[in-house]
Amino acid sequence: MELWYTEKQTKNHGITTKIKRTLYHDQSEFQTLDVIETAEFGNMLVLDGMVMTTDRDEFVYHEMITHVAMNTHPDPKEVLVVGGGDGGVIREILRYPSVTRAVLAEIDKKVIEASKTYFPQIAGKLDDPRVDVQVTDGIRHIAENKGRYDVIIVDSTEPVGPAVGLFQKPFYEGIYEALKDDGIMVAQTESPWFNRDLIRQVYRDISNTFPVARLYTASIPTYPSGLWSFTIGSKKYDPLHVNEAELSKFDTRYYRPEMHKALFELPAFVQELLTDEVK
Amino acid sequence: MELWYTEKQTKNHGITTKIKRTLYHDQSEFQTLDVIETAEFGNMLVLDGMVMTTDRDEFVYHEMITHVAMNTHPDPKEVLVVGGGDGGVIREILRYPSVTRAVLAEIDKKVIEASKTYFPQIAGKLDDPRVDVQVTDGIRHIAENKGRYDVIIVDSTEPVGPAVGLFQKPFYEGIYEALKDDGIMVAQTESPWFNRDLIRQVYRDISNTFPVARLYTASIPTYPSGLWSFTIGSKKYDPLHVNEAELSKFDTRYYRPEMHKALFELPAFVQELLTDEVK
Numbered sequence: 001m002e003l004w005y006t007e008k009q010t011k012n013h014g015i016t017t018k019i020k021r022t023l024y025h026d027q028s029e030f031q032t033l034d035v036i037e038t039a040e041f042g043n044m045l046v047l048d049g050m051v052m053t054t055d056r057d058e059f060v061y062h063e064m065i066t067h068v069a070m071n072t073h074p075d076p077k078e079v080l081v082v083g084g085g086d087g088g089v090i091r092e093i094l095r096y097p098s099v100t101r102a103v104l105a106e107i108d109k110k111v112i113e114a115s116k117t118y119f120p121q122i123a124g125k126l127d128d129p130r131v132d133v134q135v136t137d138g139i140r141h142i143a144e145n146k147g148r149y150d151v152i153i154v155d156s157t158e159p160v161g162p163a164v165g166l167f168q169k170p171f172y173e174g175i176y177e178a179l180k181d182d183g184i185m186v187a188q189t190e191s192p193w194f195n196r197d198l199i200r201q202v203y204r205d206i207s208n209t210f211p212v213a214r215l216y217t218a219s220i221p222t223y224p225s226g227l228w229s230f231t232i233g234s235k236k237y238d239p240l241h242v243n244e245a246e247l248s249k250f251d252t253r254y255y256r257p258e259m260h261k262a263l264f265e266l267p268a269f270v271q272e273l274l275t276d277e278v279k
Numbered sequence: 280m281e282l283w284y285t286e287k288q289t290k291n292h293g294i295t296t297k298i299k300r301t302l303y304h305d306q307s308e309f310q311t312l313d314v315i316e317t318a319e320f321g322n323m324l325v326l327d328g329m330v331m332t333t334d335r336d337e338f339v340y341h342e343m344i345t346h347v348a349m350n351t352h353p354d355p356k357e358v359l360v361v362g363g364g365d366g367g368v369i370r371e372i373l374r375y376p377s378v379t380r381a382v383l384a385e386i387d388k389k390v391i392e393a394s395k396t397y398f399p400q401i402a403g404k405l406d407d408p409r410v411d412v413q414v415t416d417g418i419r420h421i422a423e424n425k426g427r428y429d430v431i432i433v434d435s436t437e438p439v440g441p442a443v444g445l446f447q448k449p450f451y452e453g454i455y456e457a458l459k460d461d462g463i464m465v466a467q468t469e470s471p472w473f474n475r476d477l478i479r480q481v482y483r484d485i486s487n488t489f490p491v492a493r494l495y496t497a498s499i500p501t502y503p504s505g506l507w508s509f510t511i512g513s514k515k516y517d518p519l520h521v522n523e524a525e526l527s528k529f530d531t532r533y534y535r536p537e538m539h540k541a542l543f544e545l546p547a548f549v550q551e552l553l554t555d556e557v558k
Contacts, residue, residue: 006295012318018291039291057472060546193336193500219498219506219546221472226505227498254546262541267339267498267533 005036005044007051009224010194015051017041017222023118028110030162035118041222043118045086047111050158051222053086058122061188062088063255064218065230069151069186070096071247071260072232072239076150079103080178082138082166084155085111087123093153094125095250103132103149105141107162139165142174149179154187159198167198169205172233176209182236185210192217192270193225199273206233214239215274216263218254229270240264284315284323286330288503289473294330296320296501302397307389309441314397320501322397324365326390329437330501332365337401340467341367342534343497344509348430348465349375350526350539351511351518355429358382359457361417361445363434364390366402372432373404374529382411382428384420386441418444421453428458433466438477446477448484451512455488461515464489471496471549472504478552485512493518494553495542497533508549519543 006016017038024035034046042055053061066089070076077100081089085106093102104126106112112133115123126133134141142152152175156163165171166187175185189195189202199215207213210233220228232239240261247257266274285295296317303314313325321334332340345368349355356379360368364385372381383405385391391412394402405412413420421431431454435442444450445466454464468474468481478494486492489512499507511518519540526536545553 010319012297013320014295016285016293016295040289041292059548217498219496219504221504221506225498225500227500253548256544256547256550259541259544259546262538262544265535265538265541267538268535269338269532271535 005038005046007046007049015222017044024114026110026114028108030108031157033110033114035114044222045115045119047157048161052157053088053119053122054222055119055121057221058088059253060218060220061223061228062092062122063252065089065153065155065186065188066092067250067252067255068216068230068239068260068263069153069184069232071257072234072237072242073151073182073184074237077101078149079151079153080105080141080145080149082142082152082154083107083157083163084153086115086119087112087126089153089155090128090131091122091125094128094130096248099130101132102130103134103141105134105136105138107135107137109135139171139174142171142178146177147180150183152179152183152185154185156188158190167202169209172205172209175233176235179235184232184234184237186230186232189215189229189231191223191225192227192229192267192273196273199229199231202231203274206231210234212236212238214264215266215270217266217270284317284325286325286328294501296323303393305389305393307387309387310436312389312393314393323501324394324398326436327440331436332367332398332401333501334398334400336500337367338532339497339499340502340507341371341401342531344368344432344434344465344467345371346529346531346534347495347509347518347539347542348432348463348511350536351513351516351521352430352461352463353516356380357428358430358432359384359420359424359428361421361431361433362386362436362442363432365394365398366391366405368432368434369407369410370401370404373407373409375527378409380411381409382413382420384413384415384417386414386416388414418450418453421450421457425456426459429462431458431462431464433464435467437469446481448488451484451488454512455514458514463511463513463516465509465511468494468508468510470502470504471506471508471546471552475552478508478510481510482553485510489513491515491517493543494545494549496545496549
């Protein structure tokens with residue numbers, strides 16, 4: 001008997017992937033959690049029926065949400081991750097020797113526990129001494145830590161359920177307050193194919209909150225449409241004004257310092273989301 | 280009753296998409312042809328069970344296989360498309376006023392006929408007076424037209440069935456001979472996630488045939504992994520040496536002249552396919 005996991009990524013379209021077995025199934029107070037072992041992508045974390053990460057392609061999301069902002073800031077010391085309970089963003093943040101403290105504000109401790117058990121390559125750095133794991137509401141954490149962070153990374157789930165507030169303007173305004181005077185933020189902002197209204201709204205909100213707003217994309221096979229967007233808000237540093245030759249280099253599999261500025265040359269159908277003109 | 284079309288893009292992974300109805304089903308001497316009306320992507324052309332193009336995302340593939348090479352050549356006049364019976368590449372080629380003749384060498388006339396009927400937005404330019412549609416084997420056409428073309432675009436199906444020969448070194452050598460002394464070619468070369476050995480081989484073959492070889496990618500939701508590669512071979516003009524400010528601009532939805540050079544800043548896991556080092 002062959003078992004296949006099918007995710008309807010929109011009402012009318014999705015992916016289907018062969019599974020070897022279900023490793024974990026649980027229900028927290030926030031969401032349903034599943035870990036399945038797939039034939040193509042290795043272990044796969046699924047929250048409320050949506051793929052969050054897989055062994056095989058996780059490097060794209062975790063590198064790309066992290067390094068563009070981190071490598072734009074010249075000296076990131078205190079960094080906050082909102083969400084991101086799988087630990088992949090923390091792992092990438094710790095590559096920077098300048099980082100003295102990386103705080104994970106994850107609302108659902110079951111995500112952290114399942115990730116440590118089933119995704120050791122992703123979650124393995126959560127016990128690093130520089131990491132402070134806090135099981136808490138990211139919105140509350142931000143309100144309680146004004147002017148504290150150099151970089152804030154919003155690694156949320158989709159804008160349904162517990163993450164709805166993480167896609168709204170008051171949240172970005174709170175992040176602005178929680179950043180130092182030269183701080184920078186980045187958020188995952190969904191698919192340019194399937195979430196166009198959301199991307200327009202978020203980009204507008206971040207543009208109206210921060211002096212610098214930038215959007216870029218990366219290719220993630222297990223995410224809806226295979227193309228994903230990330231939006232940066234920055235108080236001072238512009239990713240387009242870095243000196244690429246001086247950027248930190250790591251043994252990464254997607255991000256390269258040489259692509260840092262090239263990332264912002266968007267396809268026309270994405271670029272048009274950044275203007276208020278209706279096309 | 281809901282009908283869904285599922286394509287196994289690898290043995291263990293695929294896409295599934297809701298269909299409204301089947302518009303066309305036929306068998307040619309070369310392949311099975313289907314056109315289905317989908318809820319998410321509009322009409323979808325499927326050859327031998329593999330998605331070739333859809334109304335909604337066709338612009339990515341057709342623009343991106345065409346404009347990088349065409350806009351690198353300073354004055355493309357005679358252009359050949361091998362395969363491409365849906366007419367989308369021809370449509371993009373005709374945007375260039377310099378083009379005097381665009382030849383389509385498609386082996387399967389049923390692809391051309393079905394595209395004219397079910398994809399008028401894609402195939403609508405096949406009757407343009409500058410277009411010469413030839414139902415023929417592209418390999419033979421190339422052998423019979425030495426030194427003739429400014430640009431050759433290989434818009435093939437997957438490397439199974441009728442298209443196997445289009446991924447082999449003798450074919451690229453034939454293209455070299457069919458190009459003028461300053462000619463340039465480009466071929467679709469599959470997914471950097473699922474066809475890594477093929478891309479390595481094709482890049483090596485084209486590098487060994489042409490003085491300039493370059494690879495770039497584009498995001499196509501209905502193609503395996505959502506990320507697709509294209510490989511250029513050029514006798515003279517290097518896409519990295521264009522003056523972007525002088526490139527032709529069109530009302531395109533993906534390609535922008537401003538991304539022309541940025542396209543070649545590849546993700547690390549793609550970049551590594553271009554070296555012979557084993558990683």
